[in-house]
Structures are given as C-alpha cells and as structure tokens.
Amino acid sequence: xxxxxxxxxxxxxxxxEKDGGQHQHIENSTSATGPTISDTSSNTWAKSxxxxxxxxxxxxxxxxxxxxxxxxxxxxxxxNTWSRYRAKxxxxxxxxLGTCILIIFGTGVNxxxxxxxxxxxxxxxxxxxxxxxxxxxxxxxxxxxxSGGISGGHINPATQVTLTLAVFRGFPWKKVPIYMISxxxxxxxxxxLVYATYFxxxxxxxxxxxxxxxxxxxxxxxxxxxxxxxVSCFFSEFLGAAVLLIVVFAMNDRRxxxxxxxxxxxxxxxxxxxxxxxxxxxxxxAINPARDLGPRLLTSMVGYGKAxxxxxxxxxxxxxIMAPFLGALFGGGFYDLLLYTGDESIFNKPNAAARRDHxxxxxxxxxxxxxxxxxx
Numbered sequence: 001x002x003x004x005x006x007x008x009x010x011x012x013x014x015x016x017e018k019d020g021g022q023h024q025h026i027e028n029s030t031s032a033t034g035p036t037i038s039d040t041s042s043n044t045w046a047k048s049x050x051x052x053x054x055x056x057x058x059x060x061x062x063x064x065x066x067x068x069x070x071x072x073x074x075x076x077x078x079x080n081t082w083s084r085y086r087a088k089x090x091x092x093x094x095x096x097l098g099t100c101i102l103i104i105f106g107t108g109v110n111x112x113x114x115x116x117x118x119x120x121x122x123x124x125x126x127x128x129x130x131x132x133x134x135x136x137x138x139x140x141x142x143x144x145x146x147s148g149g150i151s152g153g154h155i156n157p158a159t160q161v162t163l164t165l166a167v168f169r170g171f172p173w174k175k176v177p178i179y180m181i182s183x184x185x186x187x188x189x190x191x192x193l194v195y196a197t198y199f200x201x202x203x204x205x206x207x208x209x210x211x212x213x214x215x216x217x218x219x220x221x222x223x224x225x226x227x228x229x230x231v232s233c234f235f236s237e238f239l240g241a242a243v244l245l246i247v248v249f250a251m252n253d254r255r256x257x258x259x260x261x262x263x264x265x266x267x268x269x270x271x272x273x274x275x276x277x278x279x280x281x282x283x284x285x286a287i288n289p290a291r292d293l294g295p296r297l298l299t300s301m302v303g304y305g306k307a308x309x310x311x312x313x314x315x316x317x318x319x320x321i322m323a324p325f326l327g328a329l330f331g332g333g334f335y336d337l338l339l340y341t342g343d344e345s346i347f348n349k350p351n352a353a354a355r356r357d358h359x360x361x362x363x364x365x366x367x368x369x370x371x372x373x374x375x376x
Contacts, residue, residue, distance in 0.1 A: 094151035100189050101142050106135060107219060111201070137270070140272045141272075144265045156289075163329070185294070222283060222285070224236075228282050230313075236285075237327065249331070
C-alpha cells in the first residue's frame with residue numbers, strides 16, 4: 001500500500017512454533033526516499049498472567065540505497081519451557097511458601113519462649129507473652145510480603161481471599177481448593193521445620209527422649225485454657241477472625257483509607273500484633289484454619305498421637321477451624337453490607353430495574369452498568 005507521500009509499507013505475519021506455543025512474527029518494513037531511519041528498542045519480557053501466545057514483533061526501517069540488517073524487538077510470555085510450567089504453579093507455590101514462613105516465625109517464637117523457661121534448655125527465659133505476639137505478627141507480615149505480589153498473600157483459608165472474597169468479591173471458586181491445600185501443606189512443612197529445630201529442647205522440656213504430651217503440643221497448634229467453656233472458646237476465635245476480616249477489607253477499600261502501595265503487610269503486622277496482645281490469651285488465637293490444622297497434623301505424625309484430636313471432644317474442628325471460617329464470613333459480610341460501595345461486592349450488583357434502565361440508556365452512557373460508587 002502506498003500513501004500520499006510515496007512511502008510504501010508492508011506487513012507480514014509468519015506463524016511458527018517456539019517453546020511449545022505459537023510464536024508470531026510481525027514484520028513491518030518501510031522505505032522512503034529520505035534519509036535512513038533506524039528504530040532500535042531493548043528486549044522486553046511480558047509479565048505472565050495466563051496462557052496467552054508469545055508474540056515476536058520486529059520493526060525494520062531501511063533506505064533503498066543503504067539497506068541495514070533488520071533489528072528486532074522481542075516480546076514473549078514464556079522465554080523457555082520451564083517458564084511455561086512455572087506460570088501454572090506460581091500461585092499455589094506462593095501460598096505454600098507464604099504460609100510456611102508464617103508458621104516458621106509463629107511456632108518458632110512459641111518454642112523459644114516456652115522451652116527456654118526450663119533451666120535445662122536455657123540459662124534464662126528468652127522472651128515473654130509479648131514476644132509471642134510480635135513473632136506471629138512478623139510471620140504474617142513477611143508471609144504476605146513474600147506471596148502478595150504473586151498470589152495475593154492469602155496464607156489463610158478463612159480470613160483473606162480464599163473463602164471470604166470468593167463469597168463476597170467474586171474471587172474464582174476454581175482456585176479455592178488449590179489455595180487451601182497449598183496453605184495447609186505450607187503450614188505442615190513450616191511446623192516440621194521448627195519441630196526439627198527444637199527437637200532436643202522438646203525432649204528436655206518433656207523430661208525424656210521421645211516423650212510427647214499436650215504440654216508441648218500447644219507449641220504448634222492451639223488449645224484453650226482450662227476454665228474456658230466450649231461457647232467461650234468458639235466466640236473468642238469467631239471474634240478474632242471477624243475483627244481481622246473487617247480490617248483487611250477496610251485496608252483494601254480504595255474509598256476508605258488504604259495504605260500506600262507495598263505497605264499492606266505493615267498494616268497486617270499491627271493488626272495481628274493487636275489481636276495477639278489483646279485477644280490471644282484464652283485460645284491462642286488461631287484465627288486461621290491452616291495455621292492450626294497443618295501443625296496439628298504434624299504433631300500427630302511425630303508421636304503426640306490421637307490426643308491432639310480427641311482433646312475436648314474434637315475441639316480442633318469446631319474452634320480453630322469452624323469459628324474462624326464463620327467469623328471471617330461475618331466480618332466480611334458486615335463490612336460489605338454496611339460500608340463497602342465497590343461494584344465487585346455481591347451486595348452492590350445491579351438489580352433487574354437497574355439493568356433494564358441501563359439497557360435503555362443512550363449508548364455512551366452504557367459503558368458500565370451502574371453498580372456501586374465505583375461505577376459513578
């Protein structure tokens with residue numbers, strides 16, 4: 001095709017297979033009677049978000065009299081075969097690693113503070129209850145920091161995105177099972193690493209090699225104080241999870257007071273520190289099913305036996321698992337129902353009348369169905 005200035009241009013598409021996927025080559029050639037113009041750009045690797053095809057784009061500008069070698073710009077999603085597989089497992093591995101880091105710091109501080117109270121383990125106790133609150137807060141903040149940019153940093157089946165946002169904010173349900181399994185195994189592996197680290201100190205604290213009782217099982221999973229009734233235990237975990245979700249939803253609400261970019265983990269640090277320091281004494285504030293169940297599975301594997309499950313008539317099911325799930329749903333639902341105006345919430349979806357009015361609106365006004373304040 002020729003334009004008015006006499007410049008001719010051609011575009012050629014050549015499809016060819018590369019790295020197991022379709023690789024498209026786009027070639028633009030331009031010739032003119034004027035001086036030679038060479039357009040050179042650096043290579044850019046596109047950030048992966050799905051299984052889209054890699055595209056190879058090249059621009060060639062040359063003079064008829066002084067033709068130069070073609071110079072190429074490369075844009076591809078998968079630079080090699082491994083990157084294609086990695087794209088499929090990044091999110092689950094991110095949740096696994098984030099939860100593992102959470103448990104390493106959390107159960108690690110439990111072990112250090114408690115086991116060091118025995119003179120046979122340490123000359124003096126290393127920390128106190130506030131140290132435990134700080135340790136768990138650090139674990140949450142760093143776990144989210146590691147995984148947040150890849151998978152969202154849920155590290156909690158109940159109280160971040162994995163269940164509550166799937167219910168209220170449209171998080172894909174197909175991702176929920178794999179996220180939960182990844183978090184559970186991350187918690188189990190984190191607890192196993194800490195158990196291996198403090199193995200000999202646990203022997204000394206228990207009074208003999210291989211002796212394992214609930215006295216040290218509580219270093220890994222949660223158990224209530226003796227005076228707590230079943231209802232009180234349930235309510236304590238329900239309340240902690242509800243508070244956690246309300247604050248998490250608020251910090252992610254751009255029409256409220258969201259933290260600056262990248263500082264979400266710092267807010268979570270203060271949040272978990274506060275819950276631990278103020279609400280954590282009576283049930284050890286699981287507020288996270290994976291945080292309790294993963295380490296509990298580990299204790300049952302290393303000699304603690306069935307006592308970790310039969311304690312208080314299957315306490316492990318109805319308190320550190322069911323209560324956080326229900327508390328998270330209550331907290332998230334409360335915030336979305338009464339405070340949140342974003343259009344992704346189920347409480348702000350347009351009803352039949354709004355959809356009917358939208359369809360009859362002028363075309364330029366129908367780009368977005370009015371749904372919450374974000375659509376205004």
